[in-house]
Each structure stands twice: as structure tokens, then as C-alpha cells.
Amino acid sequence: MKVFKTLLRRELGVCFGVLNGYVIVSAALFLVGVCFYDLVYRLNNQPTDMTLTEMFFFSWYFWLILLLSAPLITMRTFAHEKSTGTYEILMTAPVNDIQVLMSKFCGALFFHAIIWLPVFISMLLLRFYINNPLVVNITSIITTYFAVLMVGALYISIGCFGSALTRSQIVAGMVSFTLGMGIFMLSVNVLFVVPDPGPISLILAKVSLADYMRDCSRGILDSRPFIFLVTSTFLFLFLTWRVLEWRRWR
Amino acid sequence: MGDASKEWMIEVKGLTKRYGDFEAISNLNFTVKRGEILGLLGPNGAGKSTTLRILSTFLAATSGTAKVAGFDVFDESHEVRKRIGYMPENNPLYYDMRVYEYLKYRGRLKGLDARQSRDRAETVMKECDLEDVRRKMIRQLSLGYRQRVGLADALLSEPELIILDEPTLGLDPNQVRAARQLIKNLGGKHTVLISSHILHEIEMTCNRVLILNQGKILASDDTTHLQSVMGQSSRVVAEIKAPLEDLKFSLKNFEGLLAVDISAAEGDYYLCSLSFGAETADPREELYKMVVRNNWFLRELTISRPSLEDVFVHLTRKQQDEEEDEE
Ligand SMILES: Nc1ncnc2c1ncn2[C@@H]1O[C@H](COP(=O)(O)OP(=O)(O)OP(=O)(O)O)[C@@H](O)[C@H]1O
Ligand SMILES: [Mg+2]
Numbered sequence: 001m002k003v004f005k006t007l008l009r010r011e012l013g014v015c016f017g018v019l020n021g022y023v024i025v026s027a028a029l030f031l032v033g034v035c036f037y038d039l040v041y042r043l044n045n046q047p048t049d050m051t052l053t054e055m056f057f058f059s060w061y062f063w064l065i066l067l068l069s070a071p072l073i074t075m076r077t078f079a080h081e082k083s084t085g086t087y088e089i090l091m092t093a094p095v096n097d098i099q100v101l102m103s104k105f106c107g108a109l110f111f112h113a114i115i116w117l118p119v120f121i122s123m124l125l126l127r128f129y130i131n132n133p134l135v136v137n138i139t140s141i142i143t144t145y146f147a148v149l150m151v152g153a154l155y156i157s158i159g160c161f162g163s164a165l166t167r168s169q170i171v172a173g174m175v176s177f178t179l180g181m182g183i184f185m186l187s188v189n190v191l192f193v194v195p196d197p198g199p200i201s202l203i204l205a206k207v208s209l210a211d212y213m214r215d216c217s218r219g220i221l222d223s224r225p226f227i228f229l230v231t232s233t234f235l236f237l238f239l240t241w242r243v244l245e246w247r248r249w250r
Numbered sequence: 251m252g253d254a255s256k257e258w259m260i261e262v263k264g265l266t267k268r269y270g271d272f273e274a275i276s277n278l279n280f281t282v283k284r285g286e287i288l289g290l291l292g293p294n295g296a297g298k299s300t301t302l303r304i305l306s307t308f309l310a311a312t313s314g315t316a317k318v319a320g321f322d323v324f325d326e327s328h329e330v331r332k333r334i335g336y337m338p339e340n341n342p343l344y345y346d347m348r349v350y351e352y353l354k355y356r357g358r359l360k361g362l363d364a365r366q367s368r369d370r371a372e373t374v375m376k377e378c379d380l381e382d383v384r385r386k387m388i389r390q391l392s393l394g395y396r397q398r399v400g401l402a403d404a405l406l407s408e409p410e411l412i413i414l415d416e417p418t419l420g421l422d423p424n425q426v427r428a429a430r431q432l433i434k435n436l437g438g439k440h441t442v443l444i445s446s447h448i449l450h451e452i453e454m455t456c457n458r459v460l461i462l463n464q465g466k467i468l469a470s471d472d473t474t475h476l477q478s479v480m481g482q483s484s485r486v487v488a489e490i491k492a493p494l495e496d497l498k499f500s501l502k503n504f505e506g507l508l509a510v511d512i513s514a515a516e517g518d519y520y521l522c523s524l525s526f527g528a529e530t531a532d533p534r535e536e537l538y539k540m541v542v543r544n545n546w547f548l549r550e551l552t553i554s555r556p557s558l559e560d561v562f563v564h565l566t567r568k569q570q571d572e573e574e575d576e577e
Contacts, residue, residue, distance in 0.1 A: 002358075002361075003359060003361075006355065006358040006359050007359070010355060013347075014346065084342055084345075085338060085340055085342030086342045086343065086344055087342075088303075088308050088336075088338045088342060089336070089338060089342055089343075089356075089403070091307075091308055092306045092307055092308050092331055092334065092336045092338075093331060093356070093359045093360055094328060094331040094332045094359070094360060094361055095331075095359065096328060248308070248309055248310040249310050250269070250309075
């Protein structure tokens with residue numbers, strides 16, 4: 001545990017201690033700011049029956065930013081250490097693969113959480129001005145933030161996997177972007193394509209991230225997609241672990 | 251831990267590593283005693299770094315076993331990692347950290363508590379002469395200073411075994427000397443394994459040397475012993491003032507002389523570099539008599555033992571010859 005803490009502190013240090021961490025944060029904050037402004041603008045100008053969080057979800061901002069930011073945050077994790085050779089000093093210190101993997105995963109997830117925090121804080125602030133639970137409602141704000149974290153965890157684990165595969169950050173970013181985009185497109189299909197009763201669309205419906213996000217944005221927490229998210233996150237973490245093990249044998 | 255592990259720090263049996271089809275090291279067998287300083291010597295691509303990577307648990311061997319302090323480097327890698335300090339080839343470091351901060355972090359990672367890691371960081375910074383750059387970003391350090399940070403890192407947790415892959419690369423002459431002295435002082439208390447292709451470095455710092463070429467061990471012996479066994483010849487340098495023709499004639503008939511190289515030196519002197527076979531004990535006395543007999547002048551007369559360099563060239567050449575014979 002002590003080793004894990006040391007490693008995690010180092011990961012967070014990398015995120016916030018160097019310039020490129022701040023570049024990602026400020027880029028994300030800028031986009032998130034635009035997103036929030038747009039939401040409030042629409043809320044003021046269009047008659048709508050959606051709540052703020054639902055609008056947040058339907059505006060697609062979240063997906064766009066997530067699909068780009070997750071590979072950006074995670075591509076560094078293993079690829080950079082491998083290309084500079086520091087992976088060698090890291091892995092010959094008394095640490096094990098799991099500790100290293102989890103510290104990198106948690107560090108990146110924490111970073112992801114920080115990026116999205118401002119939107120939800122602003123939503124909560126807005127709650128003081130709009131006293132209408134049909135528009136802004138604290139439960140759904142919290143569940144939406146929770147969903148953002150859960151979906152983020154899956155994308156971060158995909159990113160770690162991509163990064164463990166290669167020593168090039170660019171390749172790592174591309175692998176995780178492709179995988180993430182693939183999962184996203186499957187989810188979107190379920191949302192818009194007229195459901196035909198075939199088995200494939202049934203399966204897809206079960207794993208639809210978009211569906212899950214929509215439920216959460218209405219303040220509904222369903223356990224099935226939640227379980228899907230957790231297991232697939234663990235699946236990618238497991239795969240990453242195998243890749244790390246396998247590297248020793250090359 | 252058995253009795254064997256008390257005496258042997260490293261035991262390597264039949265160690266082989268293949269990268270795809272290419273065999274980087276094949277069937278290495280050697281042991282290293284506790285407290286010994288062993289030098290791994292070999293030309294580029296000999297497999298030194300590969301061997302050190304396996305011993306430091308970074309790579310898995312294709313076959314064979316290696317034990318450090320009685321623990322298997324693959325099955326019990328965690329135990330091994332607790333006992334080693336490793337400085338890899340090219341000395342990778344976290345460039346975005348400051349020296350002191352980096353050493354403290356590494357200390358924590360190696361299992362020291364906050365106070366110990368502070369104290370040890372201070373100590374190794376003193377040992378490696380890093381105190382005036384403690385606040386500097388590692389990225390901004392010169393190559394030699396970075397090398398010292400790597401060395402300091404390897405010493406941090408006072409490990410039983412210190413593995414250094416080309417530790418003096420990029421250091422200036424003063425620092426090379428300091429680093430060698432440092433490594434020498436580590437012997438006895440720690441076991442040290444260093445790789446290098448600089449022969450006199452190994453000669454100066456190590457008790458024992460392992461000569462590696464193309465993934466195989468060519469020779470393994472005490473540094474001093476190796477020379478006397480392998481040293482087939484001795485070389486004498488003499489500066490003699492004499493008529494050139496007479497000198498050449500006399501030397502031609504000199505007993506035991508294998509080769510001679512004469513060049514003009516300052517004044518009317520000639521610089522003669524003479525190679526003798528193994529059977530000639532010490533030709534200097536006879537040389538002096540020769541000069542006196544002819545009424546010549548002599549102003550220098552030195553004998554040099556073969557260096558490890560000669561031994562190395564000799565051994566690798568022999569291996570090549572044998573391979574050619576086989577074909
Ligand atoms: N990852 C790898 N994949 C394929 N071949 C490799 C790999 N690493 C090393 N080799 C090969 O294995 C051989 C031994 O390499 P190694 O790095 O151990 O040599 P070395 O003795 O350390 O040489 P040097 O003095 O140049 O550092 C070389 O021929 C090298 O090309
Ligand atoms: Mg090497």
C-alpha cells in the first residue's frame with residue numbers, strides 16, 4: 001500500500017507538475033466552459049422539457065471531450081516510460097506489476113475526474129439560482145457525475161491498455177482512440193437505429209453506454225450497465241496486466 | 251535460505267536469452283561471492299546488458315536459472331528487487347524531477363520510510379558529489395551529473411548487490427577516478443557487478459573479471475591472475491643511441507626477440523619497442539649488457555606486462571581462429 005501511494009503521488013505529480021498536464025486541463029476546461037455556456041444559453045432561449053443534466057448528455061460535448069481527452073491523458077502512462085527507459089528502473093524497484101498498473105490507472109482517472117468537476121460544480125451553483133427541480137436537480141447532477149466517472153474509468157483502462165502495448169505515445173493514443181471510438185459508435189447505434197428484434201441489437205442494448213448515460217442524467221441508477229462498465233474496465237485492466245507480464249519475455 | 255546463499259551472492263546456471271531467433275547470451279555459468287567486485291567485460295553486443303537485465307529481474311531468461319542472494323530472479327523477483335540497486339545502460343531518469351526529490355522518491359519506492367529516505371538521499375548526494383545541484387531539474391543536468399544521480403540511486407537503499415551497466419560513461423577524468431574509488435570502497439560490504447568495455451577500468455576496480463564475447467564466457471579469473479596466465483609476451487621499451495645499422499644487426503641476433511620496432515627519437519637516440527616470447531624471463535639485463543659492450547648510450551629501459559587489453563584481443567582472436575578452423 002505504501003508503494004502504491006508513492007507511485008500514485010508520482011503519477012499525480014506528472015499530471016500536475018509538468019506543463020503538458022496543465023495544457024490538457026486548460027484545453028478541457030475551455031471546452032467544458034463552452035459546453036456549460038451553451039447549456040445555459042439553450043435553457044434560457046428554448047422551451048424544453050429536459051433537465052440540465054439531460055441536456056448535458058444530449059449535447060454530445062461530453063462524448064467529444066471524453067473520446068479525445070482519455071487517450072491524451074493515458075497515452076503517456078506506459079509508452080513514455082518505455083521510450084525513455086525509466087520503465088527499467090521502475091520495474092527493478094521492489095514493486096509489482098499490479099501496483100504500477102493501478103497507480104497509473106488511478107492517477108489518470110483522478111485527472112479525468114478533475115477535468116469534469118467544474119461543470120458539475122457550476123451546475124450545483126446554478127441550482128441556487130434556478131429553484132426548479134425539473135430543470136436542475138441535485139440527485140441527477142450527482143448521478144450524472146458518477147456516470148461520467150464510470151464511463152471515464154472504462155476509457156482510461158482502454159487507454160492504459162493501448163499505452164502498455166507500445167513505446168510510442170502516438171501509436172498508444174491511436175490504439176486507444178480507435179477502441180474507444182468503436183465502443184462509442186456501437187452505443188450510439190443502439191440509440192438511433194430503429195431496434196430490430198435480432199439478438200445482436202439485444203446484446204448491444206445491454207451494453208449501451210449512451211443508454212446508461214441517459215438514465216443517469218435523469219437521476220436513474222441502473223445496475224446492469226453499471227456491472228457492464230465495471231467488468232469491462234476490469235477486463236481491460238486485466239489485459240493490460242497480461243501485456244506487462246508478457247513484455248518481460250519478449 | 252540455504253548455506254549456499256550465504257557464500258554466493260549470484261549463482262547463474264545455463265543462462266540463455268534469445269531475442270526471436272537471435273541468441274544474445276548462451277549457456278552462461280558463473281558465481282559471484284559476497285563482497286566481490288566482478289567486472290563483466292566484452293565488446294559491443296557481447297550480451298553484457300542482457301545478462302545484467304536478467305539479473306536485475308527486468309527480463310526473463312529463455313532458459314537456465316539465476317539466483318541472487320539465494321532467490322530466483324524470476325520466481326522470487328520481489329525478494330531480489332529488495333536486495334539490489336541497479337543502474338541500467340544509458341542511465342534513464344525522470345527528467346522532470348529535481349535531484350533531491352528524485353532520490354527521496356526512489357528511496358520511498360525502495361521501502362525506506364520518509365525519514366530514512368531523506369537521510370539516505372543526503373548521504374548518497376554527499377558520496378556522489380551532488381550537493382550543489384540538489385535543487386536542479388534532472389533534465390538540466392550535464393551528462394556526467396546525471397550519471398552520478400543514477401549511481402546515487404543505485405546506492406540508495408544500501409543494497410546487498412549493486413549492478414552498474416557502464417557506470418563511468420560520460421564522466422570527466424576526475425569524476426571517473428572518484429567513481430572508481432567509490433565503487434572500490436563498496437567492495438567487501440556490498441557485492442558489485444559492473445559491465446564495461448573499457449579494460450583498464452575493470453582492471454583497476456574489480457577483483458575478478460568475466461570476459462564475454464558473442465554471448466559466451468571466454469575467460470573468468472582474478473584480474474591479476476588472468477594476466478600472468480594469458481600473458482604470452484612481454485614488451486620492452488628502450489631508447490638507445492647507436493649507429494642504426496649496428497643496432498639493427500645486434501637486435502636481430504638478440505635471443506628470444508620476436509618483433510622489433512625502431513623509430514627515431516629526440517637527439518640521436520632510437521626508440522626501440524621490443525616484443526619477447528613467453529619463455530624469455532626478463533631481457534633487460536641482456537639488453538643493458540649489449541649496450542655496454544658496444545659502447546652505446548642508454549636512457550630508458552622499461553618492461554611492460556600485458557594489459558587486460560592484450561589479453562582480451564588475444565582471447566577474442568583465438569575464438570575467431572577456432573571458429574574459422576571449424577568451418
Ligand atoms: N530487445 C532486443 N531485441 C533484439 N535483439 C536485442 C535486443 N536487445 C539486445 N539485442 C541484441 O543482443 C545482443 C547483446 O546485446 P547487449 O545489449 O546485451 O550487448 P552489450 O554487451 O551490452 O553491448 P554494449 O557494449 O554495446 O552495450 C546484441 O547483438 C543486440 O543486438
Ligand atoms: Mg550494454
